[in-house]
Amino acid sequence: MTDLAMASPSLPLKALKRFxxxxxxxxxxxxxxxxxxxxxxxxxxxxxPGVIAASLAAMAIDAPILYWREKTWSFPSGALLTGLLVxxxxxxxxxxxxxxxxxxxxxxxxxLVRGRSANVFNPAALALVATFxxxxxxxxxxxxxxxxxxAALVALFATGLFITNRVNKMPALLSFLGVYYLLxxxxxxxxxxxxxxxxxxxxxxxxxxxxxxxxxxxxxxxPPKARDQLVFGVITxxxxxxxxxxxxxxxxxxxGLLAANAWEAWRRHRVHAARAARV
Numbered sequence: 001m002t003d004l005a006m007a008s009p010s011l012p013l014k015a016l017k018r019f020x021x022x023x024x025x026x027x028x029x030x031x032x033x034x035x036x037x038x039x040x041x042x043x044x045x046x047x048x049p050g051v052i053a054a055s056l057a058a059m060a061i062d063a064p065i066l067y068w069r070e071k072t073w074s075f076p077s078g079a080l081l082t083g084l085l086v087x088x089x090x091x092x093x094x095x096x097x098x099x100x101x102x103x104x105x106x107x108x109x110x111x112l113v114r115g116r117s118a119n120v121f122n123p124a125a126l127a128l129v130a131t132f133x134x135x136x137x138x139x140x141x142x143x144x145x146x147x148x149x150x151a152a153l154v155a156l157f158a159t160g161l162f163i164t165n166r167v168n169k170m171p172a173l174l175s176f177l178g179v180y181y182l183l184x185x186x187x188x189x190x191x192x193x194x195x196x197x198x199x200x201x202x203x204x205x206x207x208x209x210x211x212x213x214x215x216x217x218x219x220x221x222x223p224p225k226a227r228d229q230l231v232f233g234v235i236t237x238x239x240x241x242x243x244x245x246x247x248x249x250x251x252x253x254x255x256g257l258l259a260a261n262a263w264e265a266w267r268r269h270r271v272h273a274a275r276a277a278r279v
Contacts, residue, residue: 023166023167023219024077025077028077028080030159030163031081031084031214032084033159034088034155035051035088037148037152037155038088038142038143038145038148041145041148041152042142046093047142049096049099050092051083051087051099052096053087053096053097053099053100053103054083054084054087054099054102055083055087056083057099057100057104058079058086058103059083062079063076063079065111078123079103079107082103082106082110082124083103085143086103086106086124087103088141088143088144089128089139089141089143090138090140091137091142092140092142093138094135094137094138098131101131102127102131102137104127105126105130106123106124106126106127106128107123109121109126113126115265115269116268116272118220119221120261121258121261122221122257122258125257125258128251128254132251141207141210142203144156145210146203146205153206156206156209156213160209160210160212160213163213167219168224169217169219171226171233172217172229172233172236173217173233175231175237176236176237177208177237178233179234179237180208180237180241183241184199187245199244215254216233216236221261222260222264223264228267231263232260235260235263236256236257236259236260237256239256239260240256
């Protein structure tokens with residue numbers, strides 16, 4: 001037996017270990033862990049249909065597209081994350097097929113709205129806003145663990161800070177949370193504080209944290225450099241606040257992220273155009 005043949009059984013295990021050290025791999029461990037904590041409070045019968053439907057629909061669409069593009073079968077990890085995020089934001093009382101359709105829209109959007117190297121918009125955010133108008137969906141952000149003991153909030157903080165640090169997006173996180181809560185606090189002093197008081201309480205507080213940790217920091221749709229991340233976070237916060245104040249839509253956080261995604265796509269286009277002009 002050759003050395004290669006003897007070593008071959010360990011190759012898939014090594015590849016799996018390497019995968020779970022990547023940001024995608026870590027998120028695939030973290031999000032199900034948060035789902036397990038949420039299920040302890042809400043129950044699997046309530047949460048499972050949406051989680052399973054969204055995840056399977058997203059992967060079923062993405063897997064053949066990846067095969068067509070890469071000429072080999074690969075695990076649709078990005079689609080799985082899109083499905084999990086969609087399910088964790090949607091109300092668990094929405095019919096399972098709405099979660100499936102929303103996740104499918106997110107996956108398809110990755111290929112329809114693209115820049116030179118990556119999708120423009122966060123797939124889950126774009127799909128959640130789009131299907132809100134089609135199905136009038138409820139968004140409870142149950143994946144952010146509202147209504148659970150303080151230990152659940154600690155778990156959200158610990159996992160969120162870990163993944164944010166791992167993907168080097170701390171400036172985006174801090175600028176978003178800092179400006180977002182500064183605007184809310186100023187509003188509480190200069191206007192009716194009751195209007196924004198809910199944003200300091202669950203589930204809105206938990207939703208903002210979950211959103212900041214796991215969506216604002218999305219590597220493909222947010223900038224890599226700290227200076228650009230600061231601008232990205234500020235845009236997300238200002239637009240989120242404006243949508244909340246002017247429209248009051250349930251998706252105000254997601255709207256802020258989509259605006260920042262559009263700015264980031266424009267910034268990347270300008271950088272590429274400048275480089276091309278110098279050649």
